[in-house]
Amino acid sequence: MKALVTLLALAGIAAHAGPAAAATPPATAHDLAALPDGGWLALERQSLKLIDGAGRERASLPVRGRQLDTRVDDSGMLAVVVDANLERVQPLLVRDGRLTQLPPVPAPAFGIEAACLYRDAQRLDYVFLVGKDGQAEQWLLQADGHRQVRRLALPPHVGHCRVDDASATLFVAEEDFGLWAYNADAEGPGARQALALTAPLGTMKTSPGALALVPGGVAVLDGEAILTWHRDGKRWKMAPRQAAGKAVKALATDGRTLLAHTKAGWRAVGLVPRAAAAEPVLPIVLPRAQTEPVARAGDAADDPAIWRNPRDPAGARILGTNKKQGLLVYDIAGRQLQLLESGRLNNVDVRQDVTFGADRFDIAVATQRDENSIVLFSIDATGKVSEAARLPTTLDEIYGACLYQPRSGGLQAFVNDKDGRYLHYRLERAGGKFAATLLRTFRTASQPEGCVADDAAGTLFVGEEKRGVWVTPADAQRAAPLTMALPVGALLTADVEGMGLYRGPNASYLVVSSQGSNSYVVLDAQAPYTVRGAFRIGINVAGGIDGASETDGLEVTSADLGGPYGKGMLVVQDGYKRLPDGAQNFKYVAWADIAAALKLP
Structure with missing residues:
Protein backbone atom coordinates (compact mmCIF):
# COMPACT_ATOMS: atom_id res chain seq x y z
CA MET A 1 0.00 0.00 0.00
CA LYS A 2 2.11 2.89 -1.31
CA ALA A 3 -0.36 5.68 -0.58
CA LEU A 4 -3.86 6.15 0.68
CA VAL A 5 -4.92 7.17 -2.81
CA THR A 6 -4.25 3.61 -3.97
CA LEU A 7 -7.05 2.53 -1.65
CA LEU A 8 -9.38 5.47 -1.99
CA ALA A 9 -9.77 7.28 -5.31
CA LEU A 10 -12.55 9.79 -4.70
CA ALA A 11 -14.69 11.39 -7.38
CA GLY A 12 -15.02 14.59 -5.30
CA ILE A 13 -17.57 15.88 -2.83
CA ALA A 14 -20.41 14.48 -4.92
CA ALA A 15 -19.49 11.09 -3.47
CA HIS A 16 -21.31 12.18 -0.32
CA ALA A 17 -24.50 12.53 -2.30
CA GLY A 18 -25.64 8.92 -1.98
CA PRO A 19 -29.04 7.68 -0.88
CA ALA A 20 -30.64 9.24 2.14
CA ALA A 21 -29.53 7.64 5.40
CA ALA A 22 -31.88 4.89 6.56
CA ALA A 23 -30.54 4.85 10.10
CA THR A 24 -31.41 7.55 12.61
CA PRO A 25 -28.28 9.46 13.62
CA PRO A 26 -27.30 8.76 17.25
CA ALA A 27 -28.49 11.61 19.41
CA THR A 28 -25.34 11.36 21.53
CA ALA A 29 -23.03 11.97 18.56
CA HIS A 30 -21.60 15.49 18.41
CA ASP A 31 -20.28 15.00 14.88
CA LEU A 32 -21.44 12.84 11.96
CA ALA A 33 -20.41 11.60 8.55
CA ALA A 34 -22.82 9.76 6.25
CA LEU A 35 -21.89 6.34 4.88
CA PRO A 36 -22.87 5.24 1.35
CA ASP A 37 -24.97 2.34 2.75
CA GLY A 38 -27.22 4.70 4.70
CA GLY A 39 -25.29 4.37 7.96
CA TRP A 40 -23.19 6.81 9.92
CA LEU A 41 -19.76 7.38 11.31
CA ALA A 42 -20.67 8.92 14.64
CA LEU A 43 -18.23 10.75 16.91
CA GLU A 44 -19.35 10.62 20.52
CA ARG A 45 -17.74 11.91 23.68
CA GLN A 46 -15.40 8.97 24.24
CA SER A 47 -15.61 6.93 21.03
CA LEU A 48 -16.00 6.85 17.29
CA LYS A 49 -18.77 4.46 16.23
CA LEU A 50 -19.64 2.84 12.92
CA ILE A 51 -23.41 2.52 12.50
CA ASP A 52 -24.78 0.56 9.52
CA GLY A 53 -27.89 1.36 7.49
CA ALA A 54 -30.08 -0.68 9.82
CA GLY A 55 -28.95 1.32 12.86
CA ARG A 56 -26.64 -1.42 14.25
CA GLU A 57 -23.28 -0.63 15.74
CA ARG A 58 -20.66 -2.49 13.68
CA ALA A 59 -17.44 -1.16 15.18
CA SER A 60 -16.17 1.27 17.79
CA LEU A 61 -12.85 3.03 18.46
CA PRO A 62 -12.16 4.41 21.95
CA VAL A 63 -11.04 8.00 21.47
CA ARG A 64 -11.78 11.38 22.97
CA GLY A 65 -12.11 12.89 19.55
CA ARG A 66 -13.20 15.98 17.69
CA GLN A 67 -13.03 17.46 14.18
CA LEU A 68 -14.31 14.46 12.20
CA ASP A 69 -13.91 14.68 8.44
CA THR A 70 -14.23 12.07 5.67
CA ARG A 71 -13.82 11.24 2.01
CA VAL A 72 -15.46 8.24 0.30
CA ASP A 73 -15.47 6.23 -2.89
CA ASP A 74 -16.30 2.71 -4.00
CA SER A 75 -13.36 1.33 -1.99
CA GLY A 76 -14.51 2.69 1.34
CA MET A 77 -14.16 5.79 3.48
CA LEU A 78 -11.10 7.67 4.67
CA ALA A 79 -11.73 9.45 7.96
CA VAL A 80 -9.66 11.68 10.19
CA VAL A 81 -10.33 12.66 13.76
CA VAL A 82 -8.30 14.71 16.22
CA ASP A 83 -7.28 12.67 19.25
CA ALA A 84 -7.75 15.31 21.95
CA ASN A 85 -5.59 13.48 24.48
CA LEU A 86 -2.57 13.00 22.20
CA GLU A 87 -3.12 16.24 20.22
CA ARG A 88 -2.62 14.52 16.89
CA VAL A 89 -4.71 13.55 13.89
CA GLN A 90 -5.67 9.89 13.55
CA PRO A 91 -6.60 8.69 10.03
CA LEU A 92 -8.82 5.63 9.67
CA LEU A 93 -10.03 3.38 6.90
CA VAL A 94 -13.73 2.53 7.11
CA ARG A 95 -14.51 -0.57 5.08
CA ASP A 96 -16.41 -3.86 5.34
CA GLY A 97 -17.90 -2.91 8.70
CA ARG A 98 -14.49 -2.25 10.28
CA LEU A 99 -12.55 0.76 11.55
CA THR A 100 -8.87 0.33 10.74
CA GLN A 101 -6.40 2.76 12.23
CA LEU A 102 -3.78 4.05 9.82
CA PRO A 103 -0.47 5.63 10.93
CA PRO A 104 -1.16 8.84 12.87
CA VAL A 105 -0.03 12.19 11.52
CA PRO A 106 3.00 13.43 13.50
CA ALA A 107 1.90 15.86 16.19
CA PRO A 108 2.71 19.47 15.29
CA ALA A 109 4.42 21.92 17.62
CA PHE A 110 1.05 23.51 18.39
CA GLY A 111 -2.28 22.39 19.77
CA ILE A 112 -4.75 21.43 17.04
CA GLU A 113 -7.91 23.51 17.03
CA ALA A 114 -9.22 22.39 13.63
CA ALA A 115 -8.44 19.67 11.10
CA CYS A 116 -9.93 18.86 7.70
CA LEU A 117 -9.31 16.68 4.65
CA TYR A 118 -8.59 17.69 1.07
CA ARG A 119 -8.47 15.45 -2.00
CA ASP A 120 -6.84 17.04 -5.06
CA ALA A 121 -7.20 16.48 -8.80
CA GLN A 122 -4.63 13.67 -8.61
CA ARG A 123 -6.82 11.97 -6.00
CA LEU A 124 -4.12 12.46 -3.37
CA ASP A 125 -5.30 12.96 0.20
CA TYR A 126 -4.13 15.73 2.50
CA VAL A 127 -5.02 16.96 5.97
CA PHE A 128 -4.82 20.54 7.23
CA LEU A 129 -3.87 21.04 10.88
CA VAL A 130 -4.76 24.45 12.33
CA GLY A 131 -3.58 25.89 15.64
CA LYS A 132 -5.16 28.49 17.88
CA ASP A 133 -2.55 31.15 17.06
CA GLY A 134 -2.88 30.78 13.28
CA GLN A 135 -0.09 28.27 12.75
CA ALA A 136 -1.09 25.63 10.23
CA GLU A 137 0.39 22.72 8.32
CA GLN A 138 -0.65 20.70 5.27
CA TRP A 139 0.28 16.99 5.23
CA LEU A 140 0.16 14.45 2.41
CA LEU A 141 -1.37 11.24 3.77
CA GLN A 142 0.44 8.06 2.80
CA ALA A 143 0.18 4.57 4.21
CA ASP A 144 3.96 4.26 4.32
CA GLY A 145 4.57 7.58 6.05
CA HIS A 146 2.83 10.94 5.94
CA ARG A 147 4.79 13.88 4.53
CA GLN A 148 4.56 17.55 5.40
CA VAL A 149 3.78 19.56 2.27
CA ARG A 150 3.95 23.08 3.64
CA ARG A 151 3.42 25.39 6.57
CA LEU A 152 0.94 28.19 6.15
CA ALA A 153 -0.48 31.09 8.13
CA LEU A 154 -4.20 31.18 8.83
CA PRO A 155 -6.24 33.51 11.06
CA PRO A 156 -6.01 33.03 14.84
CA HIS A 157 -8.83 31.34 16.76
CA VAL A 158 -10.00 29.11 13.91
CA GLY A 159 -12.58 26.72 15.32
CA HIS A 160 -13.62 24.85 12.16
CA CYS A 161 -12.33 24.15 8.66
CA ARG A 162 -13.53 22.28 5.59
CA VAL A 163 -12.25 21.92 2.00
CA ASP A 164 -14.31 21.93 -1.18
CA ASP A 165 -12.29 19.56 -3.37
CA ALA A 166 -13.86 20.60 -6.68
CA SER A 167 -12.65 24.20 -6.36
CA ALA A 168 -9.64 23.44 -4.11
CA THR A 169 -10.96 25.90 -1.53
CA LEU A 170 -10.11 25.75 2.17
CA PHE A 171 -12.82 27.32 4.32
CA VAL A 172 -11.87 28.47 7.82
CA ALA A 173 -14.18 29.95 10.43
CA GLU A 174 -12.41 32.59 12.51
CA GLU A 175 -13.99 33.13 15.92
CA ASP A 176 -15.66 36.55 16.31
CA PHE A 177 -14.51 37.63 12.84
CA GLY A 178 -15.95 35.64 9.96
CA LEU A 179 -15.58 33.00 7.27
CA TRP A 180 -12.54 32.91 4.96
CA ALA A 181 -11.82 31.05 1.73
CA TYR A 182 -8.19 30.07 1.00
CA ASN A 183 -6.49 28.23 -1.84
CA ALA A 184 -6.17 24.63 -0.65
CA ASP A 185 -3.75 23.70 -3.42
CA ALA A 186 -0.20 24.03 -2.12
CA GLU A 187 1.02 24.70 -5.67
CA GLY A 188 0.01 28.31 -5.78
CA PRO A 189 -0.11 31.58 -3.88
CA GLY A 190 -1.76 31.87 -0.50
CA ALA A 191 -4.70 33.94 -1.73
CA ARG A 192 -7.75 34.40 0.50
CA GLN A 193 -11.22 35.87 0.24
CA ALA A 194 -13.55 37.02 3.01
CA LEU A 195 -16.92 35.36 2.39
CA ALA A 196 -18.66 36.94 5.36
CA LEU A 197 -17.57 39.01 8.35
CA THR A 198 -19.30 39.56 11.66
CA ALA A 199 -21.05 42.81 12.50
CA PRO A 200 -20.24 45.66 12.35
CA LEU A 201 -17.80 44.79 9.54
CA GLY A 202 -20.17 42.42 7.78
CA THR A 203 -23.56 40.71 7.75
CA MET A 204 -22.92 37.76 10.08
CA LYS A 205 -24.89 38.22 13.29
CA THR A 206 -22.72 36.01 15.50
CA SER A 207 -19.35 34.35 15.53
CA PRO A 208 -19.22 31.66 12.81
CA GLY A 209 -19.90 28.18 14.09
CA ALA A 210 -19.64 24.71 12.62
CA LEU A 211 -19.07 24.11 8.91
CA ALA A 212 -20.52 21.46 6.61
CA LEU A 213 -19.72 20.78 2.98
CA VAL A 214 -22.56 20.87 0.49
CA PRO A 215 -22.12 19.99 -3.19
CA GLY A 216 -20.13 22.83 -4.73
CA GLY A 217 -19.92 24.85 -1.55
CA VAL A 218 -20.13 25.16 2.21
CA ALA A 219 -22.66 25.88 4.97
CA VAL A 220 -21.82 27.69 8.20
CA LEU A 221 -23.74 28.31 11.40
CA ASP A 222 -24.58 31.93 12.17
CA GLY A 223 -26.40 31.82 15.46
CA GLU A 224 -29.88 30.47 14.76
CA ALA A 225 -29.37 30.58 10.99
CA ILE A 226 -27.38 28.71 8.36
CA LEU A 227 -25.54 30.54 5.60
CA THR A 228 -24.60 28.68 2.43
CA TRP A 229 -22.17 29.59 -0.37
CA HIS A 230 -21.86 28.07 -3.84
CA ARG A 231 -19.32 28.55 -6.58
CA ASP A 232 -20.46 30.96 -9.30
CA GLY A 233 -17.70 31.07 -11.89
CA LYS A 234 -14.65 32.31 -10.01
CA ARG A 235 -16.70 33.83 -7.18
CA TRP A 236 -18.63 32.51 -4.20
CA LYS A 237 -22.32 33.36 -4.05
CA MET A 238 -24.30 33.31 -0.81
CA ALA A 239 -27.77 31.74 -0.75
CA PRO A 240 -30.65 33.12 1.37
CA ARG A 241 -30.47 32.40 5.09
CA GLN A 242 -32.02 29.20 6.39
CA ALA A 243 -33.44 28.90 9.87
CA ALA A 244 -31.50 26.46 12.05
CA GLY A 245 -33.17 26.83 15.43
CA LYS A 246 -31.75 27.45 18.85
CA ALA A 247 -28.67 25.93 20.46
CA VAL A 248 -27.32 24.30 17.29
CA LYS A 249 -23.74 23.11 17.85
CA ALA A 250 -22.90 21.12 14.72
CA LEU A 251 -23.89 20.55 11.09
CA ALA A 252 -23.81 17.45 8.90
CA THR A 253 -25.27 16.21 5.64
CA ASP A 254 -26.27 12.86 4.18
CA GLY A 255 -25.91 14.28 0.67
CA ARG A 256 -29.56 15.30 0.33
CA THR A 257 -30.49 16.77 3.69
CA LEU A 258 -28.70 19.27 5.90
CA LEU A 259 -28.78 18.22 9.55
CA ALA A 260 -28.31 20.29 12.70
CA HIS A 261 -27.37 19.01 16.17
CA THR A 262 -28.88 20.25 19.41
CA LYS A 263 -29.22 18.77 22.89
CA ALA A 264 -32.26 16.89 21.62
CA GLY A 265 -30.27 15.20 18.84
CA TRP A 266 -30.03 15.58 15.09
CA ARG A 267 -32.80 16.99 12.93
CA ALA A 268 -33.24 18.03 9.31
CA VAL A 269 -33.08 21.76 8.67
CA GLY A 270 -33.09 21.96 4.87
CA LEU A 271 -32.26 20.38 1.56
CA VAL A 272 -28.77 20.24 0.14
CA PRO A 273 -28.75 22.00 -3.26
CA ARG A 274 -27.30 20.43 -6.37
CA ALA A 275 -23.71 21.09 -7.24
CA ALA A 276 -22.88 23.24 -10.22
CA ALA A 277 -21.40 21.55 -13.27
CA ALA A 278 -17.75 20.75 -12.70
CA GLU A 279 -15.16 22.66 -14.70
CA PRO A 280 -13.04 20.63 -17.15
CA VAL A 281 -10.00 19.11 -15.46
CA LEU A 282 -6.67 19.40 -17.25
CA PRO A 283 -4.49 16.29 -17.52
Missing part, protein backbone atom coordinates in the same frame (compact mmCIF):
# COMPACT_ATOMS: atom_id res chain seq x y z
CA ILE A 284 -1.67 16.08 -14.99
CA VAL A 285 1.89 15.18 -15.92
CA LEU A 286 4.41 14.22 -13.25
CA PRO A 287 7.95 15.59 -13.07
CA ARG A 288 10.72 13.01 -13.39
CA ALA A 289 13.32 15.05 -11.49
CA GLN A 290 13.96 18.43 -9.92
CA THR A 291 16.99 20.60 -9.37
CA GLU A 292 18.49 21.47 -6.05
CA PRO A 293 16.87 24.65 -4.71
CA VAL A 294 18.46 27.99 -5.52
CA ALA A 295 20.50 29.65 -2.80
CA ARG A 296 18.18 32.60 -2.30
CA ALA A 297 14.72 32.71 -0.72
CA GLY A 298 11.65 34.32 -2.23
CA ASP A 299 11.11 35.02 -5.91
CA ALA A 300 14.56 34.07 -7.17
CA ALA A 301 14.64 31.28 -9.79
CA ASP A 302 13.35 32.48 -13.13
CA ASP A 303 14.29 30.96 -16.50
CA PRO A 304 16.00 27.76 -17.72
CA ALA A 305 17.87 26.80 -20.88
CA ILE A 306 19.11 23.41 -22.10
CA TRP A 307 22.58 22.57 -23.45
CA ARG A 308 22.86 19.24 -25.27
CA ASN A 309 26.07 17.23 -25.08
CA PRO A 310 26.48 15.85 -28.64
CA ARG A 311 28.77 13.03 -27.43
CA ASP A 312 26.78 11.97 -24.36
CA PRO A 313 22.99 12.50 -24.19
CA ALA A 314 23.01 12.07 -20.40
CA GLY A 315 25.71 14.74 -20.16
CA ALA A 316 23.25 17.56 -20.88
CA ARG A 317 23.33 20.70 -18.76
CA ILE A 318 20.41 22.77 -17.52
CA LEU A 319 21.18 26.46 -17.09
CA GLY A 320 18.91 28.38 -14.72
CA THR A 321 18.87 32.00 -13.70
CA ASN A 322 18.71 33.18 -10.11
CA LYS A 323 17.65 36.79 -10.39
CA LYS A 324 19.14 37.56 -6.99
CA GLN A 325 22.51 35.97 -7.66
CA GLY A 326 23.52 34.75 -11.12
CA LEU A 327 23.56 31.68 -13.33
CA LEU A 328 23.24 28.10 -12.07
CA VAL A 329 24.29 24.99 -13.98
CA TYR A 330 22.70 21.60 -13.23
CA ASP A 331 23.16 18.09 -14.57
CA ILE A 332 20.42 15.83 -15.89
CA ALA A 333 19.73 14.55 -12.35
CA GLY A 334 19.24 18.07 -10.98
CA ARG A 335 22.53 18.33 -9.12
CA GLN A 336 24.07 21.81 -9.08
CA LEU A 337 27.47 21.82 -10.79
CA GLN A 338 28.25 25.53 -11.11
CA LEU A 339 27.26 28.93 -9.80
CA LEU A 340 28.36 31.99 -11.76
CA GLU A 341 27.69 35.06 -9.64
CA SER A 342 26.92 37.35 -12.55
CA GLY A 343 24.32 39.45 -10.76
CA ARG A 344 20.58 39.76 -11.27
CA LEU A 345 20.04 37.63 -14.36
CA ASN A 346 16.50 37.21 -15.66
CA ASN A 347 16.10 35.27 -18.93
CA VAL A 348 18.62 32.88 -20.49
CA ASP A 349 18.77 31.13 -23.86
CA VAL A 350 21.28 28.79 -25.55
CA ARG A 351 22.44 28.12 -29.09
CA GLN A 352 25.09 25.56 -30.07
CA ASP A 353 27.62 25.28 -32.86
CA VAL A 354 27.55 29.01 -33.62
CA THR A 355 30.19 30.21 -36.11
CA PHE A 356 31.92 33.59 -35.93
CA GLY A 357 34.32 33.47 -38.85
CA ALA A 358 36.71 30.63 -38.15
CA ASP A 359 35.62 30.34 -34.51
CA ARG A 360 32.89 28.03 -33.31
CA PHE A 361 31.07 28.41 -29.97
CA ASP A 362 28.23 27.12 -27.85
CA ILE A 363 26.70 30.33 -26.47
CA ALA A 364 24.31 31.26 -23.69
CA VAL A 365 22.88 34.77 -23.42
CA ALA A 366 21.18 36.26 -20.35
CA THR A 367 19.75 39.66 -19.44
CA GLN A 368 21.42 41.46 -16.51
CA ARG A 369 18.93 43.73 -14.75
CA ASP A 370 21.34 45.82 -12.66
CA GLU A 371 23.32 46.94 -15.71
CA ASN A 372 20.55 46.64 -18.35
CA SER A 373 23.05 44.61 -20.33
CA ILE A 374 23.38 41.35 -22.25
CA VAL A 375 25.72 38.80 -20.67
CA LEU A 376 27.31 36.22 -22.98
CA PHE A 377 28.53 32.87 -21.67
CA SER A 378 30.58 30.26 -23.51
CA ILE A 379 30.01 26.54 -22.93
CA ASP A 380 32.88 24.11 -23.55
CA ALA A 381 32.68 20.52 -24.75
CA THR A 382 32.25 19.20 -21.20
CA GLY A 383 29.37 21.54 -20.42
CA LYS A 384 31.41 23.95 -18.30
CA VAL A 385 30.04 27.50 -18.50
CA SER A 386 32.19 30.65 -18.40
CA GLU A 387 31.26 34.31 -18.67
CA ALA A 388 32.56 35.71 -21.98
CA ALA A 389 31.29 39.27 -22.36
CA ARG A 390 28.88 41.98 -21.23
CA LEU A 391 27.22 44.09 -23.88
CA PRO A 392 25.34 47.28 -22.98
CA THR A 393 21.84 48.10 -24.27
CA THR A 394 19.78 51.29 -24.34
CA LEU A 395 16.89 49.75 -22.38
CA ASP A 396 15.80 51.19 -19.05
CA GLU A 397 14.46 47.96 -17.50
CA ILE A 398 15.81 45.00 -19.42
CA TYR A 399 13.70 41.91 -18.89
CA GLY A 400 13.26 39.03 -21.34
CA ALA A 401 15.54 37.60 -24.01
CA CYS A 402 15.79 34.90 -26.65
CA LEU A 403 18.26 33.89 -29.37
CA TYR A 404 17.88 33.38 -33.11
CA GLN A 405 20.36 31.38 -35.18
CA PRO A 406 19.66 32.06 -38.87
CA ARG A 407 20.32 29.37 -41.43
CA SER A 408 22.82 31.75 -43.03
CA GLY A 409 24.95 31.58 -39.89
CA GLY A 410 25.86 33.84 -36.99
CA LEU A 411 23.73 34.61 -33.96
CA GLN A 412 21.12 37.22 -33.15
CA ALA A 413 19.43 38.22 -29.90
CA PHE A 414 16.08 39.76 -28.99
CA VAL A 415 15.88 41.59 -25.66
CA ASN A 416 12.90 43.46 -24.27
CA ASP A 417 12.01 46.11 -21.71
CA LYS A 418 9.10 46.14 -19.30
CA ASP A 419 7.66 49.07 -21.25
CA GLY A 420 7.17 46.82 -24.31
CA ARG A 421 10.27 47.77 -26.33
CA TYR A 422 12.19 45.07 -28.20
CA LEU A 423 15.75 45.46 -29.46
CA HIS A 424 16.99 43.07 -32.16
CA TYR A 425 20.78 42.67 -32.18
CA ARG A 426 23.27 40.80 -34.33
CA LEU A 427 26.02 39.35 -32.11
CA GLU A 428 29.50 39.59 -33.60
CA ARG A 429 33.07 38.69 -32.75
CA ALA A 430 36.22 40.43 -33.90
CA GLY A 431 39.72 40.61 -32.45
CA GLY A 432 38.80 38.05 -29.83
CA LYS A 433 35.96 40.19 -28.45
CA PHE A 434 32.18 40.01 -28.72
CA ALA A 435 30.05 42.95 -29.80
CA ALA A 436 26.42 43.69 -30.75
CA THR A 437 24.93 45.65 -33.64
CA LEU A 438 21.33 46.88 -33.43
CA LEU A 439 19.25 45.68 -36.38
CA ARG A 440 15.76 46.95 -35.53
CA THR A 441 13.32 47.90 -32.79
CA PHE A 442 9.63 47.11 -32.28
CA ARG A 443 7.28 46.92 -29.34
CA THR A 444 4.24 45.41 -27.70
CA ALA A 445 1.53 47.59 -26.19
CA SER A 446 2.21 46.39 -22.65
CA GLN A 447 4.73 44.37 -20.66
CA PRO A 448 6.32 41.41 -22.46
CA GLU A 449 8.83 38.86 -21.19
CA GLY A 450 9.07 35.46 -22.81
CA CYS A 451 10.01 35.00 -26.45
CA VAL A 452 11.35 32.16 -28.60
CA ALA A 453 12.64 31.97 -32.15
CA ASP A 454 12.02 29.07 -34.52
CA ASP A 455 15.38 28.99 -36.30
CA ALA A 456 14.25 26.61 -39.04
CA ALA A 457 11.08 28.52 -39.90
CA GLY A 458 12.50 31.99 -39.28
CA THR A 459 9.65 32.85 -36.93
CA LEU A 460 9.67 34.79 -33.66
CA PHE A 461 7.02 34.22 -30.96
CA VAL A 462 6.54 37.04 -28.47
CA GLY A 463 4.61 36.81 -25.22
CA GLU A 464 2.70 39.89 -24.01
CA GLU A 465 1.81 39.05 -20.42
CA LYS A 466 -1.74 40.41 -20.34
CA ARG A 467 -2.75 39.86 -23.97
CA GLY A 468 -1.32 36.66 -25.43
CA VAL A 469 1.23 35.26 -27.88
CA TRP A 470 2.25 37.23 -30.98
CA VAL A 471 4.18 36.07 -34.03
CA THR A 472 6.41 37.92 -36.50
CA PRO A 473 9.31 37.08 -38.83
CA ALA A 474 12.58 36.70 -36.95
CA ASP A 475 14.57 38.02 -39.91
CA ALA A 476 15.01 41.79 -39.73
CA GLN A 477 14.94 41.95 -43.55
CA ARG A 478 11.41 40.49 -43.51
CA ALA A 479 10.15 42.61 -40.62
CA ALA A 480 6.37 42.74 -40.35
CA PRO A 481 3.81 43.85 -37.73
CA LEU A 482 3.05 41.48 -34.87
CA THR A 483 0.16 39.10 -35.51
CA MET A 484 -1.81 37.46 -32.70
CA ALA A 485 -1.25 33.68 -32.62
CA LEU A 486 -3.05 32.88 -29.35
CA PRO A 487 -4.91 35.46 -27.26
CA VAL A 488 -5.47 35.23 -23.54
CA GLY A 489 -8.77 33.44 -22.97
CA ALA A 490 -10.29 30.28 -21.57
CA LEU A 491 -7.12 28.17 -21.85
CA LEU A 492 -4.29 30.71 -21.82
CA THR A 493 -4.54 32.80 -18.66
CA ALA A 494 -2.52 35.91 -17.89
CA ASP A 495 0.26 36.25 -17.11
CA VAL A 496 1.73 34.79 -20.29
CA GLU A 497 5.26 33.89 -19.25
CA GLY A 498 7.92 31.46 -20.51
CA MET A 499 7.85 29.93 -23.99
CA GLY A 500 9.76 27.11 -25.65
CA LEU A 501 9.78 25.42 -29.04
CA TYR A 502 9.65 21.64 -29.50
CA ARG A 503 10.77 20.68 -33.01
CA GLY A 504 9.84 17.03 -33.44
CA PRO A 505 10.09 14.65 -36.39
CA ASN A 506 6.35 14.82 -37.07
CA ALA A 507 5.35 18.26 -35.83
CA SER A 508 6.63 21.32 -34.01
CA TYR A 509 4.91 22.77 -30.96
CA LEU A 510 5.05 25.97 -28.96
CA VAL A 511 4.81 25.45 -25.18
CA VAL A 512 3.63 28.47 -23.17
CA SER A 513 3.45 29.03 -19.42
CA SER A 514 -0.10 30.05 -18.53
CA GLN A 515 0.89 31.45 -15.17
CA GLY A 516 -2.57 32.57 -14.10
CA SER A 517 -3.88 28.99 -14.24
CA ASN A 518 -0.69 27.17 -13.19
CA SER A 519 -0.74 25.28 -16.47
CA TYR A 520 1.09 24.90 -19.78
CA VAL A 521 -0.52 25.34 -23.20
CA VAL A 522 0.71 23.44 -26.27
CA LEU A 523 -0.05 24.72 -29.76
CA ASP A 524 1.24 24.13 -33.27
CA ALA A 525 4.29 26.23 -34.08
CA GLN A 526 2.97 27.03 -37.54
CA ALA A 527 -0.17 28.78 -38.76
CA PRO A 528 -3.02 28.53 -37.92
CA TYR A 529 -1.41 27.76 -34.52
CA THR A 530 -3.96 25.16 -33.51
CA VAL A 531 -4.09 24.55 -29.77
CA ARG A 532 -3.37 20.90 -28.94
CA GLY A 533 -4.27 21.12 -25.26
CA ALA A 534 -2.98 22.13 -21.87
CA PHE A 535 -1.71 20.29 -18.81
CA ARG A 536 -0.56 20.80 -15.26
CA ILE A 537 2.50 19.43 -13.51
CA GLY A 538 1.49 17.45 -10.43
CA ILE A 539 3.15 15.78 -7.47
CA ASN A 540 5.41 12.80 -8.05
CA VAL A 541 4.75 11.06 -4.75
CA ALA A 542 7.09 8.14 -5.36
CA GLY A 543 9.93 10.49 -6.29
CA GLY A 544 9.22 12.95 -3.48
CA ILE A 545 8.89 15.79 -6.02
CA ASP A 546 6.22 18.47 -5.69
CA GLY A 547 4.35 19.89 -8.64
CA ALA A 548 4.97 23.21 -10.38
CA SER A 549 3.04 26.46 -10.23
CA GLU A 550 3.36 30.15 -11.10
CA THR A 551 5.98 29.23 -13.68
CA ASP A 552 8.02 32.14 -15.02
CA GLY A 553 10.45 30.64 -17.52
CA LEU A 554 10.53 27.31 -19.32
CA GLU A 555 12.51 25.54 -22.03
CA VAL A 556 11.83 22.44 -24.09
CA THR A 557 13.93 20.33 -26.44
CA SER A 558 13.26 17.39 -28.73
CA ALA A 559 16.86 16.16 -28.40
CA ASP A 560 17.43 12.67 -27.05
CA LEU A 561 18.78 13.26 -23.53
CA GLY A 562 18.70 9.59 -22.56
CA GLY A 563 16.59 7.56 -20.14
CA PRO A 564 13.05 8.92 -19.76
CA TYR A 565 14.05 11.93 -21.87
CA GLY A 566 14.62 9.96 -25.08
CA LYS A 567 12.01 12.07 -26.86
CA GLY A 568 13.07 15.29 -25.21
CA MET A 569 12.54 17.25 -22.03
CA LEU A 570 10.58 20.19 -20.67
CA VAL A 571 12.19 22.23 -17.87
CA VAL A 572 10.04 24.69 -15.90
CA GLN A 573 10.69 27.12 -13.11
CA ASP A 574 8.61 26.31 -10.03
CA GLY A 575 7.27 29.32 -8.17
CA TYR A 576 6.47 27.37 -4.98
CA LYS A 577 8.74 24.62 -3.72
CA ARG A 578 6.75 22.23 -1.51
CA LEU A 579 7.11 18.79 0.04
CA PRO A 580 8.51 20.41 2.16
CA ASP A 581 8.70 24.19 1.80
CA GLY A 582 11.94 25.51 0.37
CA ALA A 583 13.58 27.91 -2.04
CA GLN A 584 12.44 27.81 -5.65
CA ASN A 585 13.85 25.32 -8.14
CA PHE A 586 13.31 23.83 -11.60
CA LYS A 587 11.33 20.72 -12.53
CA TYR A 588 12.18 18.23 -15.31
CA VAL A 589 9.35 16.66 -17.32
CA ALA A 590 9.72 13.96 -19.98
CA TRP A 591 8.23 15.01 -23.34
CA ALA A 592 6.97 11.46 -23.81
CA ASP A 593 4.71 11.97 -20.77
CA ILE A 594 3.35 15.23 -22.20
CA ALA A 595 2.74 13.65 -25.60
CA ALA A 596 0.86 10.78 -23.98
CA ALA A 597 -1.28 13.11 -21.85
CA LEU A 598 -2.25 15.31 -24.82
CA LYS A 599 -2.30 12.47 -27.38
CA LEU A 600 0.27 14.20 -29.57
CA PRO A 601 1.72 12.31 -32.56
